[in-house]
Amino acid sequence: xxxxxxxxxxxxxxxxxxxxxxxxxxxxxxxxxxxxxxxxxxxxxxxxxxxxxxxxxxxxxxxxxxxxxxxxxxxxxxxxxxxxxxxxxxxxxxxxxxxxxxxxxxxxxxxxxxxxxxxxxxxxxxxxxxxxxxxxxxxxxxxxxxxxxxxxxxxxxxxxxxxxxxxxxxxxxxxxxxxxxxxxxxxxxxxxxxxxxxxxxxxxxxxxxxxxxxxxxxxxxxxxxxxxxxxxxxxxxxxxxxxxxxxxxxxxxxxxxxxxxxxxxxxxxxxxxxxxxxx
Amino acid sequence: xxxxxxxxxxxxxxxxxxxxxxxxxxxxxxxxxxxxxxxxxxxxxxxxxxxxxxxxxxxxxxxxxxxxxxxxxxxxxxxxxxxxxxxxxxxxxxxxxxxxxxxxxxxxxxxxxxxxxxxxxxxxxxxxxxxxxxxxxxxxxxxxxxxxxxxxxxxxxxxxxxxxxxxxxxxxxxxxxxxxxxxxxxxxxxxxxxxxxxxxxxxxxxxxxxxxxxxxxxxxxxxxxxxxxxxxxxxxxxxxxxxxxxxxxxxxxxxxxxxxxx
Numbered sequence: 183x184x185x186x187x188x189x190x191x192x193x194x195x196x197x198x199x200x201x202x203x204x205x206x207x208x209x210x211x212x213x214x215x216x217x218x219x220x221x222x223x224x225x226x227x228x229x230x231x232x233x234x235x236x237x238x239x240x241x242x243x244x245x246x247x248x249x250x251x252x253x254x255x256x257x258x259x260x261x262x263x264x265x266x267x268x269x270x271x272x273x274x275x276x277x278x279x280x281x282x283x284x285x286x287x288x289x290x291x292x293x294x295x296x297x298x299x300x301x302x303x304x305x306x307x308x309x310x311x312x313x314x315x316x317x318x319x320x321x322x323x324x325x326x327x328x329x330x331x332x333x334x335x336x337x338x339x340x341x342x343x344x345x346x347x348x349x350x351x352x353x354x355x356x357x358x359x360x361x362x363x364x365x366x367x368x369x370x371x372x373x374x375x376x377x378x379x380x381x382x383x384x385x386x387x388x389x390x391x392x393x394x395x396x397x398x399x400x401x402x403x404x405x406x407x408x409x410x411x412x413x414x415x416x417x418x419x420x421x422x423x424x425x426x427x428x429x430x431x432x433x434x435x436x437x438x439x440x441x442x443x444x445x446x447x448x449x450x451x452x453x454x455x456x457x458x459x460x461x
Numbered sequence: 462x463x464x465x466x467x468x469x470x471x472x473x474x475x476x477x478x479x480x481x482x483x484x485x486x487x488x489x490x491x492x493x494x495x496x497x498x499x500x501x502x503x504x505x506x507x508x509x510x511x512x513x514x515x516x517x518x519x520x521x522x523x524x525x526x527x528x529x530x531x532x533x534x535x536x537x538x539x540x541x542x543x544x545x546x547x548x549x550x551x552x553x554x555x556x557x558x559x560x561x562x563x564x565x566x567x568x569x570x571x572x573x574x575x576x577x578x579x580x581x582x583x584x585x586x587x588x589x590x591x592x593x594x595x596x597x598x599x600x601x602x603x604x605x606x607x608x609x610x611x612x613x614x615x616x617x618x619x620x621x622x623x624x625x626x627x628x629x630x631x632x633x634x635x636x637x638x639x640x641x642x643x644x645x646x647x648x649x650x651x652x653x654x655x656x657x658x659x660x661x662x663x664x665x666x667x668x669x670x671x672x673x674x675x676x677x678x679x680x681x682x683x684x685x686x687x688x689x690x691x692x693x694x695x696x697x698x699x700x701x702x703x704x705x706x707x708x709x710x711x712x713x714x715x716x717x718x719x720x721x722x723x
Contacts, residue, residue, distance in 0.1 A: 270681070270684065270685060270690060271690070273688050273690070274690045274691065277504075277505075277506060278504040278505075278506060279504060279505070293686075293687075293688065294688070297688055336681055336682065336685040337685035337686075341685060341686070342686060345686055353682075354672040355672055355678065355681065355682045355685065356670070356671075356672055357669075357670050357681075361577075361670070361671075364581055368581065368585050370585075370590065
């Protein structure tokens with residue numbers, strides 16, 4: 183019996199050492215360096231945001247961000263491995279070193295910049311409102327009132343905007359976009375704040391139950407590619423790649439491939455296009 | 462030396478002394494904390510719990526919602542469980558199948574799917590707009606199926622000879638229930654039911670997906686804004702343990718107490 187306990191203790195400590203020692207190796211030195219180019223680059227994104235991060239019919243990751251990262255892989259000669267990660271887990275995956283890069287239509291914000299480093303922006307986005315077709319919502323001010331219910335996706339910039347600027351509105355913090363849209367379509371929520379493109383698509387999908395309000399109510403949001411804090415090598419590479427990608431007309435190709443219809447609608451509405459980064 | 466040994470070494474069937482229990486628990490806890498600490502160090506994460514003070518009202522409110530959600534569901538699911546356990550031995554075939562299909566459907570599908578289905582389809586159709594009410598109903602329907610199985614199982618484990626004996630001594634139907642079936646049922650189901658209450662508390666966390674602002678949802682909302690995911694979920698675990706640990710202790714006690722009575 184005594185021996186068994188001794189054995190148990192040894193086993194436990196062995197697990198402690200081996201289980202965590204393995205991690206230590208990959209995360210050593212804070213930043214996974216880009217020098218060891220043999221290993222694939224781990225790219226984390228939430229595959230729940232078509233057409234930027236999604237899966238094709240065969241279940242393979244596809245979308246604007248996926249193509250952008252594949253192009254980056256070719257640019258720097260490294261294999262790219264996409265890891266599907268829930269939104270709330272994206273920043274922790276960089277912090278813990280389990281991913282090298284996060285590209286998930288993530289807006290560059292001050293709060294996030296305290297925890298991770300961002301590349302130069304690769305896209306612009308504005309928030310818009312999806313409202314229930316029968317509601318009296320015509321602008322953001324109509325939502326900022328006691329008794330109004332607003333659906334937001336947990337951790338999105340819409341969520342943060344509402345926390346800061348809509349103190350009187352009751353918030354419904356939902357785990358995914360489709361739940362937010364359902365809340366609005368069923369009239370349980372008065373509105374849903376998200377980026378223009380998603381709002382446009384969901385409005386097109388539910389024309390009878392929803393309406394879209396595109397009047398801008400905040401500054402342009404800039405989307406960036408994120409790396410672990412202090413990983414300057416990788417960040418420099420990404421920034422150089424983005425400049426090169428733009429010069430070669432890569433963004434036009436991506437628009438043509440994934441967003442042709444939306445581009446037309448945006449042009450008719452005189453909205454600035456996502457990848458058009460003129461101030 | 463011998464006394465020291467007694468602190469760590471208990472031969473079979475001997476009672477564990479209080480200091481020994483305390484000391485060993487301490488060692489075990491320290492070991493787990495150390496394990497966790499080493500892992501955190503290995504991935505270069507430093508915990509910072511200072512934000513908790515800022516959000517204490519939201520966390521406390523969430524805690525209370527979880528508690529009341531679980532209590533309401535416990536009562537309602539107990540009722541549902543007893544009814545459908547009884548229904549499964551009903552002579553009316555329709556009722557018997559109805560209850561058995563209910564139990565099989567609920568136990569065979571994941572709670573997350575039931576929450577979405579009930580809330581957005583059944584709930585919307587019937588105008589259940591209060592999220593707390595919807596949460597209690599969904600959770601009760603879910604847990605009711607499990608409680609029905611607990612009750613049915615212990616009913617089945619009663620030997621037929623006992624009922625024959627009761628009839629032989631001339632017990633009425635009511636007396637048979639009162640003096641033969643119920644005491645044994647309580648002894649057999651109470652520990653399991655207490656354990657089920659701990660499950661209700663944990664399962665209620667899934668109601669966060671329809672934005673019932675219970676403990677888990679409160680923590681999710683906080684971590685979504687301040688990005689302190691690890692701290693939030695660690696603290697969340699501790700809060701749930703505060704609720705479930707006492708319950709599992711009670712369950713253990715009950716189990717011991719009723720061990721020799723049946």
